[in-house]
Each structure stands twice: as C-alpha cells, then as structure tokens.
Amino acid sequence: MENFWKKHIKWIIPVALIFILATSIYTYFRSQKTNTLDAWASFWSGIFGTIASVVIAVWIMQRQIREESKNRRKDEESRKNDNIDNTFFNLLEIHIDNQKEVSIELIQNIKTKIVFHSNQVIEKIFFKNLESILPYIIEDINSSINKISETFETKKNLANDYINKLSYDNLNLSIALKDLKSFTMEKTQLSWTTKDTIENNKHTLNKEIIDFYNLCYKLDRLSVIISELSDNKSNLNYQNYNRRIDQLNYLSNNIQLSKNNSDRISIIIKKEYSTIDFQQKQEIVSSVLKQYHGKIGLYLRMSYRIIKYVKENVEDSTVKNNYFGIFRATMNESHILLLFYNSSYSKSGDGMREKLIGTNFFGKSDECVEDSDTEFIRYSELIFGNDDIKLMKEYCS
Structure with missing residues (x-):
C-alpha cells in the first residue's frame, strides 16, 4: 500500500485538485443563478471535512504501515542473526573436530x-x-x-x-x-x-x-x-x-x-x-606447508571458511569481534601461529590474509612492538622475529 501511494501520488493530487476546482466553479455559478450562497458554503464545508478525514485516515494508515514494516525488519534481522549464530557454531563444531588432527607436536615439526x-x-x-x-x-x-x-x-x-x-x-x-x-x-x-x-x-x-x-x-x-x-x-x-x-x-x-x-x-x-628476504621466506614456508597439506589442509580450509563467513555476514564490528574472539578461544598458541604463517607467508594463504586484515586476530596495534609478546603469541615462538611482528601489524585495525 505504501508503495502504491509513492508510485501514484504525482497524478492523484493534480486530478483531485482539478476535480475540486471544477466542482467549486460549477457550484458557484449555480448559486449565482439562485441568488444564494448556501450551496457554495455547504460545498466547501463538505470539501474541507472530506479532506481532513482523508488526511487523518492516510496519516493513520501510513503510520500503521511504517510500524508493520519496522516490526517486519526486526523479525527479519532477528531471524538473520539466529541463522548466522547457528551457522557459525555449526562450523565451529566441525573446526574443533578437525583441530584434534592437528597436534601441537605436528605444528612444532612444521616450525622446525x-x-x-x-x-x-x-x-x-x-x-x-x-x-x-x-x-x-x-x-x-x-x-x-x-x-x-x-x-x-x-x-x-x-x-x-x-x-x-x-x-x-x-x-x-x-x-x-x-x-x-x-x-x-x-x-x-x-x-x-x-x-x-x-x-x-x-x-x-x-x-x-x-x-x-x-x-x-x-x-x-x-x-x-x-x-x-x-x-x-x-x-x-x-x-x-x-x-x-x-x-x-x-x-x-x-x-x-x-x-x-x-x-x-x-x-x-x-x-x-x-x-632472508620475503620471497625466500615465502618459498620456504609454502614448501613446508605443502609437505604437510594432507594433515593440515582440512583444518586450514575450515578456518578460512569460518573467517570468511563472519567477515561477509556480520556487519556490526562489536559482534564481529565477539565471533572472532570465540573462534580464537578454541585454539592454543601453536594453532594461531599456524594460521599466521599460512596467511602471511604461504602462497595459498592470500585469501585468508585478505579476510583477516583489520580483525586484530593476532594482537592489537599497540601490542605489535619489536621484541614484545602480543596477547595471543609470545615473541619467543616467532620464527622470523621482528619481521613477523611487522606483518602482524598489517592485521590490526
């Protein structure tokens, strides 16, 4: 109904004005012939009364339409949030199962x-x-x-x-x-x-x-x-x-x-x-991760899917950070490091890197300082030291 008024308002108002004006002229000349203005006055009182009634009715109707539209949007937003929530935790459950196959010892072997x-x-x-x-x-x-x-x-x-x-x-x-x-x-x-x-x-x-x-x-x-x-x-x-x-x-x-x-x-x-320049590091990390692809591939793909899903479907930054915080809480330091080296140095990790930029996933900007730990990663665990710290800073908001 609201769309109908928006679509046809441009011709409804001119037609109504022309009709009222024509009727008014006709009534006026007829009143002149009978030497009385009672009909003219009655005509205008009826017109104004009708207009007032129509305006009030339209205003009430539009208000009801807006309220219904607002409630409908709330319901849709609530259903969307519920769907995002359910999908996220379903993906997270699969991720936790996959993570069991990627032991700390395995990641340590990769680092070595x-x-x-x-x-x-x-x-x-x-x-x-x-x-x-x-x-x-x-x-x-x-x-x-x-x-x-x-x-x-x-x-x-x-x-x-x-x-x-x-x-x-x-x-x-x-x-x-x-x-x-x-x-x-x-x-x-x-x-x-x-x-x-x-x-x-x-x-x-x-x-x-x-x-x-x-x-x-x-x-x-x-x-x-x-x-x-x-x-x-x-x-x-x-x-x-x-x-x-x-x-x-x-x-x-x-x-x-x-x-x-x-x-x-x-x-x-x-x-x-x-x-060692960045290209040499990239060659080394990509080569080693490729050797272990059969053991870590599923884990990395599911991690990327979760990161991508949250980044593309959650608009509110606070809610988005909460989801990333929950996701990160399922990992220990070694698993977080595996994601870092995959996204920062692996040739196949560009997609994950793009989605992680601006998320503070590996630490906040004021924590990414040379020779220092972040909230989630100790400096002593980094392979390339301060070069890694510089790359971590790129993921900060």
Whole structure:
C-alpha cells in the first residue's frame, strides 16, 4: 500500500485538485443563478471535512504501515542473526573436530622444518660473504702473527727458564707445561692438558709463564681459525656456521683488524633472519606447508571458511569481534601461529590474509612492538622475529 501511494501520488493530487476546482466553479455559478450562497458554503464545508478525514485516515494508515514494516525488519534481522549464530557454531563444531588432527607436536615439526630450511639459506648467504672477504681477513691475521713473532723468542726464553727451575720444586707441574717448551712459531699447538694446567694454576704461576701462555694460546687459536676458514665448505652445517661466527667474533676482539675488514665482519656475523628476504621466506614456508597439506589442509580450509563467513555476514564490528574472539578461544598458541604463517607467508594463504586484515586476530596495534609478546603469541615462538611482528601489524585495525 505504501508503495502504491509513492508510485501514484504525482497524478492523484493534480486530478483531485482539478476535480475540486471544477466542482467549486460549477457550484458557484449555480448559486449565482439562485441568488444564494448556501450551496457554495455547504460545498466547501463538505470539501474541507472530506479532506481532513482523508488526511487523518492516510496519516493513520501510513503510520500503521511504517510500524508493520519496522516490526517486519526486526523479525527479519532477528531471524538473520539466529541463522548466522547457528551457522557459525555449526562450523565451529566441525573446526574443533578437525583441530584434534592437528597436534601441537605436528605444528612444532612444521616450525622446525621451516627453521632448518631458513638456516640453510642463511648459511649460503654467510659463506658466500665470508668467501669474498676471507683473503683480506687472513692478511690481517698474518699481520698479527708477525707482530707476535717480534717478542716471541724473548718471552719463550723467560718462560723456559722458569719451567726449568720449576722442575726442582714441582716436577709434575713442570711436565704438564712441556708443550710450552716445545711450542714454536711453526708448531702452534697446545694440548688440553697444558691449557687446563695453566687455567687451574694461574694464581701460583709467575707472570712470564702467563704472558707466554697467552701468546701461545693466541697463536694456537689463530692457526686453527685460518685452517677452518680456508677449509672446504661443501659439508657445512648450521653447527659449523655457529663455529665460524664464534671465530669471527674472536678475531674482532683479539687482533688488530683494518677498519674495512672490521666493518665487513660485523655485517656478516649478524645472526638475523632479515638476511632472508620475503620471497625466500615465502618459498620456504609454502614448501613446508605443502609437505604437510594432507594433515593440515582440512583444518586450514575450515578456518578460512569460518573467517570468511563472519567477515561477509556480520556487519556490526562489536559482534564481529565477539565471533572472532570465540573462534580464537578454541585454539592454543601453536594453532594461531599456524594460521599466521599460512596467511602471511604461504602462497595459498592470500585469501585468508585478505579476510583477516583489520580483525586484530593476532594482537592489537599497540601490542605489535619489536621484541614484545602480543596477547595471543609470545615473541619467543616467532620464527622470523621482528619481521613477523611487522606483518602482524598489517592485521590490526
């Protein structure tokens, strides 16, 4: 009925006005012929009474129509909300069943594989950089060895004199220090027995022995470092990578490096995953998740379906956040991390990423700070550290 009035009001009003005007003119001229205005007055009182009645009736009718329309919309909204609620919790029940198949141990295995492959990339970058600066570093090491040689013989003679005298007072200690007597610039090797003996008796040995031992230890360490840094790198693993890092740190702190070499070393010894660009991380994560697709695929698809359903069917932001909060409450930290790495780094996770943007699903903006935990994820559990934090910020509202 309301639509009828809106549709035909443009011609109903003009026709009614024309009819009233025509009738009024006809009544007026007839009243002139009979010399009385009673009919004219009666006509207009009837017209105004009718108009008032019609206006009141139309107003009441329109009000009733609006109330009915409002109630109908409320009922429709209520039925829609009930349908959304029922669908959401039905999907959630299926999701919880699927989640039982994705154990914390399984997710930990996925993380371990991602870290392993990331470390391999880091090693390649590290050793490529190391190979490029190695000749310059060895020059600095040899220069340091040459400086040591200038005082080596003098300090050795002083130490040997003390060891010879010591043989009369403490034969066992003298024997334990025999490596020092046979140590030369060419034969730069100390046994663990000698090292332990020096360390355990530092408070009783004289300054000449300690000085010469420190000199020998430095030469011993430098000769090993030169040998290992120059060694074939075909069978390197992450443990060897860490050893090279320690060696470069030792060089930086214990020998006179040129400024250029010092700067070069400081760059390549940074154990940061930022040395891997986003594309490399994406390749690694996508590859690992693909290997486990048979075990996590159903879980990820159902998670995406729930996120998509809420994002597209719930308009009120408070209600929407409540649904996401309920969904997230069914997961532990490991499952939330799995969704994060799938949506942030996996090539097949773009759809989930798009739906999660602006939801604060992994933490609020003021929580996504470098080296910090969010409400739902500890920083120590992140694979790529602050690079992950930066990506989390993109999901904040």
